[in-house]
Amino acid sequence: AVNRYKLLKKDARTVAAQQVARLESAMCLRRRWSPENFQLFLVEHPLVRHLTHRLIWGVYSAENQLLACFRVAEDNSYSTADDDLFTLPEGDISIGIPHVLEISPTDAAAFGQLFADYELLPPFRQLDRNSYALTEAERNASELTRWTGRKCPSGRVMGLANKGWIKGTPQDAGWIGWMINPLGRWSLIMEIDEGFAVGMSPAELSAEQLLSKLWLWEGKAESYGWGSNSTQEAQFSVLDAITASELINDIEALFE
Template identity: 40%
Template sequence: MAAGRRWSVPEFRAFVLGHPLLWHFARRLVWVSEHDGARAAFRIAEDRTLADAADAVFTPPDGALVGIVHPVALGERATKEWARVFADYEILQPFPQLGRPVHALTAAERGGRLERFEGVTVPGGSLLGLVRRGWERGVTQGGGVVAQVWRRLPDGARITVELDPGLAHGHPRPQRLARVRFDGGTSEEPDPVAVSEALADLATLVETAV
């Protein structure tokens, strides 16, 4: 979902819908069909047919790509509509999808700094947790200290967190988020799903403030 993985319709039918175990997991999620710029959300019904939010039978068009939809792509109104459908059918999701927090950059933040995250001191172990979620350590400086972590986004964009005093190998002491900045890369419109996931990581990080 976060990575935007897509399958062709035949792949989806063979490896997801037709799988004897996986389809039980898949039917608890909202999926999306994308074709020629058109996007349509659907779910897998109990009889393995596909249905839209109004419970009408849905058939992906030939040539469509199918994937698990992120709530950013669904939009607030459709996300709420699907949440009501799943509540009516008492469907419990295997991970947060419809209830997933959605984050976005403000107009000011697109110009550089994300001040809402700055000045907070967090445990060093929490920062290492970001690395396990796809963030990267910066260049190791003198004394083996890493003063930055960053998250690469599509089209060369990046969110960088500058640390004080810096992470030392084997000593994950608390770190102050001295500066957090957004570099937009080559795209005028940063990927909204990637941005939302990166900002969600930072929001979770600051909740661990010491």
């Protein structure tokens, strides 16, 4: 019985970590839920509901514009930043996790104080999330050079897989020399040197990877490879502010 309990605790921790990663991804990718699905699959879900209490939620219009922010209280009711009861507006709306770039400074300050008063610790960085912007020159370019030639730990490059990045297609002898961030019809290509091979253990990896090139490709991630038309470059101006901020956040974290 003791061993079974330990296994259940371990499984619960694993599931919780997976749910945190899923919710953070939902914020970055701007996933939306209908009010009914939000209530059923998040607020009332036995393994997720405790996470809903520690995040700020947003009501979005049919045009995906943020209309209002709210939190889920301990009794699963909705409340405002002033801790007043909040009722979802009627009409064609959806629920999502607003990114810090969407939240007004007034709401951010008010909810931040409310979370501090209730001693609520968010499962991931939301209000205090690092936010970045491309320069005008970078927006009009297809390559970001601010990190070119810098080295970072190999483990952090591999860890990008936990943030939605995928490994490049294996080449001769199973060698992989790039990571890809799928961005819909575009893909962010990060070329690295030394690279790594399929099946390599952490001990076999070189200690560091050199970031040799970071550029935007006009094509889906699964289509990219040495045999693809690698001249289909796209300017970073095609990306919205949140997507640009998150990709910079991912790269900056490699060098922290």
